Every structure is written in C-alpha cells, then in structure tokens.
Amino acid sequence: MAPGPRIPLLQMQNDFESVILARHGEEDVSLLDILDHVLNAGVVIHGSLVISLAGVDLVYLGVNVVLTSIETALRNIEPGPEAKRSLR
C-alpha cells in the first residue's frame, strides 16, 4: 500500500508544561493534553498515514491502523528498517 500523507507532529515540549489553551474547571488544558486526547483517545477507523517527527518517518500505518500520540508511538515502535504496525 502506498504511504499516505505525512503528518509532521509538532515539536513536543516537556510533558505537562506546554502552552495553556483552555480551562476545564480549575485545571488548565495544555496543548499537549489536547493533542494527546484528539490523537490518542476515541474511536479508531482504518487509515493510512505516515507520522514524522522532525522530518524523520516514525511510523507507517496501513489498513486497520491506530494513530497514536508521539508518546505511544515511541513506546511501541519496533526496531528495524521499516516500522509497520497494525492494531488488532
């Protein structure tokens, strides 16, 4: 399957000290919180995306994929010349 569009993730700042964008109750919601939730929580459908960080391809996702936050991707990336992953 041909790789899909590349989505370069922004440079992640140190966890939990990112730009504050909104307030939920008494807690500030950071950009990192938002990105982590919209990318890493919720329903997953099929797709094809290449996630890159600083121009380096991180994970190629084929059919039956999950789009993960950079944290999850770094934790689960398998060594090797190609990192292909599908989630069952």
Next chain:
Amino acid sequence: MGVGGVSLNTLEHHELRVLWSEVKWPFEPSEIQKSAVEFHHAVHHIFAQTVVVPFRLLSVFDHRQSLVDFVARHGAGFIADLKRLQDTVQMECVVFFKATGPPDLSSGSAYLRQKAGLQSALEEFGGNLRNALSPVGSEIRTRQAKHGNRIYCQVQRGQEELFRTIVQQVQVPSPLERRVSGPWPPAEFLSESVKMPEVAGQR
C-alpha cells in the same frame, strides 16, 4: 463550527446523531495543531451538553455513503455505549517522575536500585490514589506512560471537583509529580468493539 471553519453536518441513525464535517484531505501538515484545537473545541462544545463518543482526529471517510454504511453497521454499539456512559465523564491523573538530576551511574546495581525505588513510589502512589478514589470512581483504569502512569477515572457529572479534592489529598512521594485534567469524554471506557469497530471486510 467544525475543523477549518467548515460547518458541522448531522447524520441521524435511530437515536444516534453523528456529527461530521467535509474537509480537504490530506490535512495541511502545518495546520494539524490548529485543526486539533478546533476539533477539541467542537467535541467539547457537544460534550458540555451530553455524552459523546469522540472519534480520533484524522478519522476520514472517503465519501458520505461510507459514513452512512459505517453508522448502519455499528450504530447499535455506539448507542449502547452512549446509554451506558450517560451522565459520566472521564477525569485523569497523570503521575510522572520528577527530574531530580542525572541517574546514578556509579554502578549497575545503584542504577537499578534507583530505578526500582522510583517504580515502587509510583506503584504506592497509584494504589493509594485508587483506594482514595473508590467512592467517586465507578471505574478506574491505569495505563503506563513513558515517564509514569495515567490513571483514568469514570465519575458522575457534577463530581469533578470532588475528584480533584480527593486527588489533592493523596500525598505525592518526592520523586513524583502529579497533574489532574478533565473532564474529558469517557473515551477510555468505551467498549472495545466501539473503540475499534470492524470496518467492512477488514480486521
């Protein structure tokens, strides 16, 4: 308003309402951050009013009929989860290792002892927190994060402040830091078949 300033459309299926936007694909990579924030605000605008099952950002269907077919196939599961999770929200506590200086590399065993100590503190705090939250959390889940743990707690709407109060009362061991967030849609507590529905002919 949906992502990129386009309008939100509604697809109805029995008791279910699916909100979607027609967008340019692929997303402009330079716009992903802006799109994520817009998506977040759209979801939370609805979430403030009722329970939602959010899709992840970049969930894209080729055309409207694909979405219609998908909803027809999986609508019953979504309805069941929405009913089950009605009037609940997801609160989170992230606990992570505080940066206290370089690791102890004086010897292999010193390094491992240091690491074990941090892990022990993490587990102790997690256990204390779970016990403290049991009156308010109908379900509590823990996931490992890169530098700590994320604790997800399903609570009734209206008990968000009680959750925060309880968490703040649990002492945090010195090598750790804690951060609370929420309320979020209860995505962690969706059933597995809803989290990852089977797309026609593929699994």
